Amino acid sequence: MFGTNVGIGSQGILMDGTPEQKRDILPRVASGELIMSFALTEPDAGSDAASLKTRADLDGDHYVLNGTKRYITNAPRAGAFTLMARTGGPGAAGVSSFIVPANLPGITLGKTDKKMGQRGTKTCDVILDNVRVPAANIIGGVPGQGFKTAMKVLDRGRLHISAVSCGMAQRILEEATAYAGERKQFGKAIGEFQLIQAMLADSQAELLAGWALVQDVAKRFDAKPAHVSDPEVSMRVSCAKFFCTEMVGRVADRGVQVHGGAGYINEYPVERFYRDVRLLRLYEGTTQIQQLIIGRELLRA
């Protein structure tokens, strides 16, 4: 919940917002007074986000928004949305990012999704029915820049998820190592069996590789101005997201395996981690989408 609010929920304003938008919104986000969500995905536009259908039609000094956003993290608790809608023609160039206060007439929320994991954060549909949003709420004030803003936000978000993956892998490995030291079978701690050690060793090596990658890419990301997007850095961000989220999936699987039957039981933390980490390979661009970004940039370069 915290990561989304100071991350994808509000980063678009930090990166591309006008000085007034920054002054109005960011201090309230930083203090926790205002919770923000990032609303890009729709029922028919997931991986292909540039095909989004939510309309924003100009009417005087307002835009009228109509459409449905899906799986929006924090939406049931959000005070405002960074929301992408179509102000122009088809494709990415027709998309604008809006700051949409959650209490505007015409906004309703779907029922809260029942998720496999990450249940501490709530997601649901956001339905817009003739919602009037001031034209001044377009992030940066210029229509047609919204898809670029969304992609810049996701670059940073993907790096964040890569780091989260390493943190979760570290915890899972600590849990598995502690259990391997305590649990006895065949008269000795299971940690003395080399097949158990191999699982721990594989996880440790992959975790260190992931963490080294995250730090390297984060340094490159921080070396450029936040509002500038660099395809080479984006490619590396996708490598980090791809590798680290897949890595923590393998670490979680081994974590359960080291625990034996106990790993399947909710009393042991690895059971929850196993479910929680599954989402990391899906949102903010699936593994396949990261692979496409990497492949496309290699060929372009």
Ligand SMILES: Cc1cc2nc3c(=O)[nH]c(=O)nc-3n(C[C@H](O)[C@H](O)[C@H](O)COP(=O)(O)OP(=O)(O)OC[C@H]3O[C@@H](n4cnc5c(N)ncnc54)[C@H](O)[C@@H]3O)c2cc1C
């Ligand atoms: C719990 C949760 C929270 C979320 N929070 C947010 C949020 O806060 N804001 C937001 O905007 N969205 C959010 N999402 C949406 C999330 O980003 C999308 O679910 C994700 O991008 C995938 O889109 P999709 O579900 O439509 O899958 P699809 O795009 O339908 O993909 C289905 C499968 O097809 C594959 N695929 C698609 N296109 C290609 C291709 N060209 N080549 C190869 N394979 C392909 C995918 O990799 C995947 O395996 C959230 C989702 C969940 C589950």
